[in-house]
Amino acid sequence: MGEKVHVLISEEEVEKRIREMGAEISEHYQGEKLHLVSVLKGGVFFTCELAKRITVPVSLDFMSVASYGDGTKSSGVVKVIKDLDEAIEGKHVLVVEDIVDSGRTLSYLLENLRRRNPKSLKLCTLLDKPERRVTEVHVDYTGFEIPDEFVVGCGLDYQQRHRNLPYVGVVELE
Ligand code: IMP
Numbered sequence: 399m400g401e402k403v404h405v406l407i408s409e410e411e412v413e414k415r416i417r418e419m420g421a422e423i424s425e426h427y428q429g430e431k432l433h434l435v436s437v438l439k440g441g442v443f444f445t446c447e448l449a450k451r452i453t454v455p456v457s458l459d460f461m462s463v464a465s466y467g468d469g470t471k472s473s474g475v476v477k478v479i480k481d482l483d484e485a486i487e488g489k490h491v492l493v494v495e496d497i498v499d500s501g502r503t504l505s506y507l508l509e510n511l512r513r514r515n516p517k518s519l520k521l522c523t524l525l526d527k528p529e530r531r532v533t534e535v536h537v538d539y540t541g542f543e544i545p546d547e548f549v550v551g552c553g554l555d556y557q558q559r560h561r562n563l564p565y566v567g568v569v570e571l572e
């Protein structure tokens with residue numbers, strides 16, 4: 399079975415938007431240090447591109463959570479697979495994620511991080527599918543709002559494939 403991927407958001411559009419987001423974030427945190435928490439695995443590609451566009455001092459940590467589901471849907475049962483290496487107490491924390499879909503994974507993650515008393519806690523996502531929201535999540539920085547379609551690329555996978563595509567695409571099964 400082959401898979402075709404149709405471009406939804408081009409590489410140029412993604413790069414341009416990430417530059418804009420980097421500028422906006424740099425302005426917001428001016429004079430402060432920023433601690434980025436990248437959500438593995440999907441958030442990593444976006445985190446690297448975004449970090450390069452941020453001009454305030456940045457530190458970086460990673461967290462991996464699994465949200466059980468059938469591969470294209472999350473169930474709401476979330477488990478920490480890899481925790482942060484460092485404490486976040488007193489830090490300005492920005493969680494960087496690839497996509498907010500139902501919102502279940504992020505609401506769990508944000509609640510978990512909030513209990514560790516960061517100085518501030520914000521959320522940045524490359525993509526948002528607001529139509530799919532089941533659990534309310536406040537998104538501070540959004541790259542693109544997209545319709546309810548299953549997308550790949552820029553860190554997002556379909557059965558672990560296509561994360562490395564430099565654009566956002568829709569998979570067509572054939
Ligand atoms: P949520 O808990 O439903 O918001 O799901 C978030 C996670 O589901 C994301 O971090 C992705 O790993 C995955 N996901 C949701 N929508 C898509 C998609 O369109 N393509 C690839 N992965 C997705």
Ligand code: MG
Pocket residue numbers: 437438439440441495496497
């Ligand atoms: Mg993810």
